[in-house]
Amino acid sequence: MNSAFERAVAAFEPAHWPLAVGFSGGADSTALLAACAARWPGQVLAFHVHHGLQAAADGFEQHCRVVCERMAVPLVVHRVDARHGPGDSPEDAARRARYGAFAEMARANGARAAIKSIALGHHADDQVETLLLALSRGAGLPGLAAMPVHAQRHGLDIYRPLLAVAGADIREWLAGRDLPWIEDPTNDDARYTRNKIRSVLLPALEQAFPQFRATFARSAGHAAQAQLLLSELAAQDLDAVGDPPRIATLQTLSRARQANVLRHWLMQSHGCAPSAAQLDQLLDQVRACTTRGHRIHLKVAAGFAQRQGDFLHWYNAPPSPKTLL
Structure with a gap:
C-alpha cells in the first residue's frame, strides 16, 4: 500500500x-x-x-x-x-x-x-x-x-x-x-x-x-473558512465606507464590522496590520468622533491614523499640520 x-x-x-x-x-x-x-x-x-x-x-x-x-x-x-x-x-x-x-x-x-x-x-x-x-x-x-x-x-x-x-x-x-x-x-x-x-x-x-x-488540521481549516467569509464581508463594507473610509459611514457599522473593515483597509491599501491595542484605540476614537473639531491622531502599525475632514487616512509618517485641516 x-x-x-x-x-x-x-x-x-x-x-x-x-x-x-x-x-x-x-x-x-x-x-x-x-x-x-x-x-x-x-x-x-x-x-x-x-x-x-x-x-x-x-x-x-x-x-x-x-x-x-x-x-x-x-x-x-x-x-x-x-x-x-x-x-x-x-x-x-x-x-x-x-x-x-x-x-x-x-x-x-x-x-x-x-x-x-x-x-x-x-x-x-x-x-x-x-x-x-x-x-x-x-x-x-x-x-x-x-x-x-x-x-x-x-x-x-x-x-x-x-x-x-x-x-x-x-x-x-x-x-x-x-x-x-x-x-x-x-x-x-x-x-x-x-x-x-x-x-x-x-x-x-x-x-x-x-x-x-x-x-488540529480540521480546526485550522474551519478558521481559514471563517476568515474567508470575514474577508468577503470586509471587501463589501470597504466598498460602502470608501477608501479612505468615511467616518460617518463607518459609524453605521457594528464595532466588530468596523474592526474587520479597518483591518482589511489597512492591509489592502497600506500593507500594514494594527496590533489589537491599536485597533481598540482607533475604534474608540471613531466612536467618539461626533463633532467637526474632534481630532484623531494615533500610532497604527508603522504609521499614523489621522482624521482629515470627513475621512480617516493612514500615513507612514506624521502628516504636516496643513493635511489635518
Missing part, C-alpha cells in the same frame, strides 16, 4: 510548469524534491536560499548541489541577509527573506523558463506548531488558520502538498531511498519557541490525543 507521503504527492497537481521545490537540504524538502523529480522528470528544479545565518550555511549549499547533481535536478541558489532587526523575531525575519528570495529566483529564472509554482515541504507537525504558536500569541482567525495548502505570494503559486503527512512518515519514506539529508543544528536550540513545541508539546499531544494532527 502506498504511504501517506506517496498518496500526498500523487494528489498534488501544480497549475504551472516547470515546478520549483524549496530545497533546504533537510529531510522534508529532500523527500519532496525527490518525489516530484521522479514523478515529473525534467520539469522540476530546486530553489535553495542561503540565509547566511550560520557558519554551516556554505556546507548546506554544497550538500544541496551534490544531491541535485545526483538527481539530475537543476539548482538555483539565492543569498540573502536574513538578520533580524531590533525587536524583530529571528524566525519572522528569516521567513520574509526566504519568500522574497523565492520570488527573486523565479524572476531571475524567467529568461530560461517562467517559474510560477513552488512547492514547500511543510508537513502536519509544522502545521500543528504554527497553530500552537498562534494560540500562544493570542492570534485571530488569520493566525489560527495556520498555513494554507495553496496560496499566492509575490506572484507565485505556493503549494504545501504535505500538510496532512506526519514528519515521521516523510523520514520513513526517505530512509528507504538512500538519499542523504542534513539536520539543521538550530532545530535543537531551545531558545526558539518552535523547538520547544516540537520537543515537549508534540510528544505530550501524541500521548494524550493520538489523532491530534488530523483534528
Whole structure:
C-alpha cells in the first residue's frame, strides 16, 4: 500500500510548469524534491536560499548541489541577509527573506523558463506548531488558520502538498531511498519557541490525543473558512465606507464590522496590520468622533491614523499640520 507521503504527492497537481521545490537540504524538502523529480522528470528544479545565518550555511549549499547533481535536478541558489532587526523575531525575519528570495529566483529564472509554482515541504507537525504558536500569541482567525495548502505570494503559486503527512512518515519514506539529508543544528536550540513545541508539546499531544494532527488540521481549516467569509464581508463594507473610509459611514457599522473593515483597509491599501491595542484605540476614537473639531491622531502599525475632514487616512509618517485641516 502506498504511504501517506506517496498518496500526498500523487494528489498534488501544480497549475504551472516547470515546478520549483524549496530545497533546504533537510529531510522534508529532500523527500519532496525527490518525489516530484521522479514523478515529473525534467520539469522540476530546486530553489535553495542561503540565509547566511550560520557558519554551516556554505556546507548546506554544497550538500544541496551534490544531491541535485545526483538527481539530475537543476539548482538555483539565492543569498540573502536574513538578520533580524531590533525587536524583530529571528524566525519572522528569516521567513520574509526566504519568500522574497523565492520570488527573486523565479524572476531571475524567467529568461530560461517562467517559474510560477513552488512547492514547500511543510508537513502536519509544522502545521500543528504554527497553530500552537498562534494560540500562544493570542492570534485571530488569520493566525489560527495556520498555513494554507495553496496560496499566492509575490506572484507565485505556493503549494504545501504535505500538510496532512506526519514528519515521521516523510523520514520513513526517505530512509528507504538512500538519499542523504542534513539536520539543521538550530532545530535543537531551545531558545526558539518552535523547538520547544516540537520537543515537549508534540510528544505530550501524541500521548494524550493520538489523532491530534488530523483534528488540529480540521480546526485550522474551519478558521481559514471563517476568515474567508470575514474577508468577503470586509471587501463589501470597504466598498460602502470608501477608501479612505468615511467616518460617518463607518459609524453605521457594528464595532466588530468596523474592526474587520479597518483591518482589511489597512492591509489592502497600506500593507500594514494594527496590533489589537491599536485597533481598540482607533475604534474608540471613531466612536467618539461626533463633532467637526474632534481630532484623531494615533500610532497604527508603522504609521499614523489621522482624521482629515470627513475621512480617516493612514500615513507612514506624521502628516504636516496643513493635511489635518
